[in-house]
Amino acid sequence: xxxxxxxxxxxxxxxxxxxxxxxxxxxxxxxxxxxxxxxxxxxxxxxxxxxxxxxxxxxxxxxxxxxxxxxxxxxxxxxxxxxxxxxxxxxxxxxxxxxxxxxxxxxxxxxxxxxxxxxxxxxxxxxxxxxxxxxxxxxxxxxxxxxxxxxxxxxxxxxxxxxxxxxxxxxxxxxxxxxxxxxxxxxxxxxxxxxxxxxxxxxxxxxxxxxxxxxxxxxxxxxxxxxxxxxxxxxxxxxxxxxxxxxxxxxxxxxxxxxxxxxxxxxxxxxxxxxxxxxxxxxxxxxxxxxxxxxxxxxxxxxxxxxxxxxxxxxxxxxxxxxxxxxxxxxxxxxxxxxxxxxxxxxxxxxxxxxxxxxxxxxxxxxxxxxxxxxxxxxxxxxxxxxxxxxxxxxxxx
Amino acid sequence: xxxxxxxxxxxxxxxxxxxxxxxxxxxxxxxxxxxxxxxxxxxxxxxxxxxxxxxxxxxxxxxxxxxxxxxxxxxxxxxxxxxxxxxxxxxxxxxxxxxxxxxxxxxxxxxxxxxxxxxxxxxxxxxxxxxxxxxxxxxxxxxxxxxxxxxxxxxxxxxxxxxxxxxxxxxxxxxxxxxxxxxxxxxxxxxxxxxxxxxxxxxxxxxxxxxxxxxxxxxxxxxxxxxxxxxxxxxxxxxxxxxxxxxxxxxxxxxxxxxxxxxxxxxxxxxxxxxxxxxxxxxxxxxxxxxxxxxxxxxxxxxxxxxxxxxxxxxxxxxxxxxxxxxxxxxxxxxxxxxxxxxxxxxxxxxxxxxxxxxxxxxxxxxxxxxxxxxxxxxxxxxxxxxxxxxxxxxxxx
Numbered sequence: 001x002x003x004x005x006x007x008x009x010x011x012x013x014x015x016x017x018x019x020x021x022x023x024x025x026x027x028x029x030x031x032x033x034x035x036x037x038x039x040x041x042x043x044x045x046x047x048x049x050x051x052x053x054x055x056x057x058x059x060x061x062x063x064x065x066x067x068x069x070x071x072x073x074x075x076x077x078x079x080x081x082x083x084x085x086x087x088x089x090x091x092x093x094x095x096x097x098x099x100x101x102x103x104x105x106x107x108x109x110x111x112x113x114x115x116x117x118x119x120x121x122x123x124x125x126x127x128x129x130x131x132x133x134x135x136x137x138x139x140x141x142x143x144x145x146x147x148x149x150x151x152x153x154x155x156x157x158x159x160x161x162x163x164x165x166x167x168x169x170x171x172x173x174x175x176x177x178x179x180x181x182x183x184x185x186x187x188x189x190x191x192x193x194x195x196x197x198x199x200x201x202x203x204x205x206x207x208x209x210x211x212x213x214x215x216x217x218x219x220x221x222x223x224x225x226x227x228x229x230x231x232x233x234x235x236x237x238x239x240x241x242x243x244x245x246x247x248x249x250x251x252x253x254x255x256x257x258x259x260x261x262x263x264x265x266x267x268x269x270x271x272x273x274x275x276x277x278x279x280x281x282x283x284x285x286x287x288x289x290x291x292x293x294x295x296x297x298x299x300x301x302x303x304x305x306x307x308x309x310x311x312x313x314x315x316x317x318x319x320x321x322x323x324x325x326x327x328x329x330x331x332x333x334x335x336x337x338x339x340x341x342x343x344x345x346x347x348x349x350x351x352x353x354x355x356x357x358x359x360x361x362x363x364x365x366x367x368x369x370x371x372x373x374x375x376x377x378x379x380x381x382x383x384x385x386x387x388x389x390x391x392x393x394x395x396x397x398x
Numbered sequence: 399x400x401x402x403x404x405x406x407x408x409x410x411x412x413x414x415x416x417x418x419x420x421x422x423x424x425x426x427x428x429x430x431x432x433x434x435x436x437x438x439x440x441x442x443x444x445x446x447x448x449x450x451x452x453x454x455x456x457x458x459x460x461x462x463x464x465x466x467x468x469x470x471x472x473x474x475x476x477x478x479x480x481x482x483x484x485x486x487x488x489x490x491x492x493x494x495x496x497x498x499x500x501x502x503x504x505x506x507x508x509x510x511x512x513x514x515x516x517x518x519x520x521x522x523x524x525x526x527x528x529x530x531x532x533x534x535x536x537x538x539x540x541x542x543x544x545x546x547x548x549x550x551x552x553x554x555x556x557x558x559x560x561x562x563x564x565x566x567x568x569x570x571x572x573x574x575x576x577x578x579x580x581x582x583x584x585x586x587x588x589x590x591x592x593x594x595x596x597x598x599x600x601x602x603x604x605x606x607x608x609x610x611x612x613x614x615x616x617x618x619x620x621x622x623x624x625x626x627x628x629x630x631x632x633x634x635x636x637x638x639x640x641x642x643x644x645x646x647x648x649x650x651x652x653x654x655x656x657x658x659x660x661x662x663x664x665x666x667x668x669x670x671x672x673x674x675x676x677x678x679x680x681x682x683x684x685x686x687x688x689x690x691x692x693x694x695x696x697x698x699x700x701x702x703x704x705x706x707x708x709x710x711x712x713x714x715x716x717x718x719x720x721x722x723x724x725x726x727x728x729x730x731x732x733x734x735x736x737x738x739x740x741x742x743x744x745x746x747x748x749x750x751x752x753x754x755x756x757x758x759x760x761x762x763x764x765x766x767x768x769x770x771x772x773x774x775x776x777x778x779x780x781x782x783x784x785x786x787x788x789x790x791x792x793x794x795x796x
Contacts, residue, residue, distance in 0.1 A: 046457050056680060056730045057723030057747070085717050087619070089748040126748050127716025203406030233720050303793055304702070304783075312792030317632075318525025321485050325455030326629045333455045334487060350487040385702075387788050393703055 012152030012168030013039050015179030016202040018064055018222055018242025022146035023154030024140025026123075028082025028132060034209060036052040036139035036273040037079040038103070039198055040112065040147055045243030048074035049210035050120070051218050053235035057091055059086035060093040062234060064100065068120045072207075074240055077116040077198055078103045078143075079159050080136060081183070083241055086233040087318040095131050096121050102137050106144045111264035122196045122236050124183060135296075141374035156181040159196055162392065169264035171257045178257045182265040195222065197237040204248035205241045213255040214239045221262040224294070225270060225381045226301040237262075270381050275388030278310050280365045288374035294330035295382030296369060299323045307385035310365060315358035317339040320367065321349065330373040337370040410550030410566030411437050413577030414600040416640025421556030424537025426480025426523075426530060432556035434537035435477040437596055438505065438545055444492035444516065445643030446472035447608035449616050452634035455761035458491040459519040460632060462498065466518045471606075472638055473516040473654035475596055476501045477557050478534055479581070481523040483630040493529050494497075494519050496669075500535050504542045510723030521595045522559055522581060522635045554579040557594055560790065565666035569658040574601040576655045580663040593620065593667060595635040597659055602646035603639045610652040612637045620691070621659040623668060623779045624699040635660075668779050673786030676708050679764045679779055686772035690727035694767060697725045705783035708763060713738040713756035718765065719747065728771040735768040 014021050021039045028035040045235075050069040052062050068074060078099060085092050100119040125132065146154075156166035159353050160183050167182040184195030205213070218237055229279050239258065249257070281299050287293035300306055303323040309316035317338045324336060338346035343358045345351070383389075412419050417438045426433040439446075448467040450460050466472060476497060483490050505512050521529065544552075554564035558581050578757040582593030603611070616635055637656060647655070668677050680698050685691035691764040698704055701721040707714035715736045722734060736744035741756045743749070764780075781787075 055720060056725075056729075057719045057734075084716075087716055087744070087748055089746065092748075127714075127720060128744070142632055230728050233716075233723065304787075308788050308791035311788065314792065316525075318482075318485055321455045322453060322525060322629065322631050325453040325631065327454075336455075346485070346526070348487065350490075357420040387785050387787055389702075390706050390709065390783055392713065392790055393706035 010152055011170065012179050012181040013198050013200045013398055014149050014152035014154045015170040016177050016242060018042050018244030019200045020147040021151030021155040022143040024139055024142040024146060024152065026142065028080055034081055034154055035082045036136065036143050037155040037158035038140065038143035038147060038385040039077040039155060039200070040107065040241050041075050041242050043242055043369055044119065045241055046073035046075045047205060047207040047210055047241045048239060049103045049207055049214040050236065050238045051214060053232055055233050057087065057233050059123060060088055060096040061085055061123045062236060064095060064096040065120040065122065065236060068117060068339045070097055071117050073118050073240070074101055074120050075112065075114045076107060077120045077122065077238055078140060079122040079196060080131065080237065081124050081161050083123060083129060083131045083158055084127045084234050085123040085131050085196045085302040086127040088128070088130055092130060095133055098133065099136060099140065103140050104263030106141055110144060120238055124159065124196055124234055127233060128199050135295050145364065152179065157166065158185040162274055167265055167268035167272070169261050171260040171264070173203060173253060173257050175247045176201060176249060178261040180261045180265055180355045185267045185379050186320055195235055197265055199239040199258065199318065201239070201241050202243065202245040203254060204243040204246065206325040209251055209254060210239050210241055212251065213258040216255050217259040217262040217298055218393065219268040220259060224379060225266050226298055266381065275392045276383035277363065277386050278365050278384040279363055279381070280310060280367065280383060281379060283366065283368045283377065283379050284370065284371065285377045286371045286373055287376040287378070288330035290376045290378050293376055293378035295327045296324055296329045296371065297325045300367065300369065301382035304385055310347055310360070310385040311386045313360040315345055315355045315360060320369065322344065324369060329371065331371040335372040339368040341366055402573050403531045404564045406675060407549050408550055409568065410554045410577050410579040411596050412547050412550035412596045413568040414575050414598045414640060416475045416600050416642030417598045418441050418545040418547050419553040419675040420541040420544035421548065421549065421552030422540040422544060424536055424540065426478055432552055433478055433480045434534065434541050435556035436501070436538065436541035436545060437553060437598070438510065439473050439638050439640050441642070442615035443602060443639055444471035444473045445603060445604055445605040445608055445639045446637060447612040448518070448634065448636045449612060451630055453631050455485065455631050457521060458486055459483055459521045460634060461491060461496040463520065463634060469515050471516050472485055472518050472636070473510065473512045474501055475518045475520065475616065475636055476538055477520040478529065479522050479557055479559050481521060481527060481529045482525045482632050483529050484525040486526070486528055490528060491792055493531055496531065497538065501538050504539055508542060512766060516763060519635055522557065522594055522632055522663055525631060550577065550579065552748040557581040560672055561633040562670055565663055565670070567659050567662035571601060571647055571651060571655050574599060574647060576659040578659045580665055580667055582667045593633055597656065597716045598636040599637070599639050599755060600641065600643040601639055601652060602641040602731035603652055607649055607652060608637050608639055612655040614653050615657040615660040618657060619664040622777060623664050625636045628677040654731065660671055664779065668781065671781045672790045673784045675761065675784050676763050676782040677761055677779070678708060678781060679777060681764065681766045681775065681777050682769065683766065683775045684771055685774040685776070686728035686781040688776050690773045692778065693725045694722055694727045694769065695776055697721045698765065698767070699778045699780035702783055708758070709782040711758040713743055713753045713758060715744040718767065719744065722767060727769065729769040731753070733770040737766040739764055744753040745773040
């Protein structure tokens, strides 16, 4: 990887050439921790792509950033934790707009030619409350003053909410790379999760190529992460390209790198999910269609009784079959096989190998469901449902 | 209610004339508690109706009882706790068949003219294990020997699993009544729940009238109870009519009584749901269609973040809006109003009355969601997601 134009020690969104970032403490978090992040694309290109939550109740920054992505360039992303700015109506949207305007003004004053319509905004935190703009805007000023090619690390810290650790990744290409950061620990669900992800690349790629790569990548990674079945109002995944490497990779090559970066960040989200004690991989094989495999995997991933059993180290395959039975996928109930961590506890819809052979003491759990209905497959990732999940989520806003 | 032909002190399935029941301990439960129940319809009529789980993975007794219900008469129901006889394949089905055959033989020997095809079978307990037939069949013998017109109480005890109390009801008609018993504490979800319900009436009604009454009743009661979103393999609701009162009520009158009986039992299931600390009524109003209202109510009822917030006495309306936003119901996000226990904490999609005004210290919680999209409404019932739910369900089979 010596050919990579990566600064020594630079991680996440600043691993790719052409990007600077910062993370500062603006007082939005009661803890006093870092809570405002800024990512700037110094070019020469400013192409971008984005995918957003499918929730119809969308936060103000999502509505704003969707507009920004329709334009030709994204030159900066400003992100805050400490408040989601969701369900805040027209005043909340004005706050987002004002944040973008302010960011553009500050950066313009620092010599970066940029308009408010080129500034994407992401927020995360409690729903239903206005952001303290008197803290946020000075935070943007401070972040602009600290922008650096080593700012990927503090930026990743500044977007954390209940995350216990920052999440960054770097995936090398041939003379270019994809870097990224993510936050998210709960409300992880289909159609994206309570997560903010910013990916950067110094590859040369137009917005259309970035969009294609990002959609394929998220379809196979974040969209198949279903920690607790709860779809957020704020989910945003952005991919920015600076073209600073001067290298234009093949589309497949770009898609593979973006998918790998998304996969790394998805795995990091999974392993840091609120209160979780298990990282659960649900492999559905022998499906008549990929959609069937996804439907079955999701039904199992969302089943509270399966999830509590896993928390209890209980290979309760009966609950897995009961979850599969709620789907419309093609299968015959008396042909279902289920393995837990490689032990086929269920064959032909009934008991097979002794459940006591299953070792569930580790964090990684693999559930394999063979439908015997075709040649398609899909993998869904989820967590268990633990006492700590309930405790953490029953105490979040009060 | 002096006109009711109800034995003094007779409850549940024996409140209606023409029925006898029993509950005995056969050794299926490790606790030594009552675990086999028998309900016999002495007539003169033996009409019946049934609704069953929509889960495609159906337990053997469900498959059997569905066949029985296609016949002209149901004269007895034998029920066991201590094992679901689900995912047990052909041998499990043979066990159910043998149970019905044995029950018919024993009752026939006692002077009741009955064939195996007139015996419905219900089982509840752990999925994936065979029933101990060497205990179950002697239990049927014992139950047959104890049949009495006061047997409704022990029968209701014998079908309990993790239930903390028996559930019975009696709804009076004019000279007739509907009685019933239910079990169920977890896996409560749409398309019925892990529940067994036997309703009896001494009204004169043919199977077609009973079926119409039962379908309307379950649609508005059990089908709208969604404790934990998990659909069981064994759910069964049976309605048997003896005609012993000699009175044939109007269809509407019958439907109202059956609906009231189902409503009473549904409320009892809700308040005894595993580990729950809240009985939550979700009223969705102003919907464009009843289906929209049900979809919205169910999405909120199944949202783990809403449910954990309620456990934490937190009127977190933002999570409620996020759940509503996942549906395809007709609404505008900026027109949603939400009240929690009568306090309108959200109006027009944003914060309204102070959330601190909401008193969530009691067990009963009402969430009202006004969609402003039409004149239809529906009510869904659910529970919170508590530490005790996780604890109980993580330790069930091991």
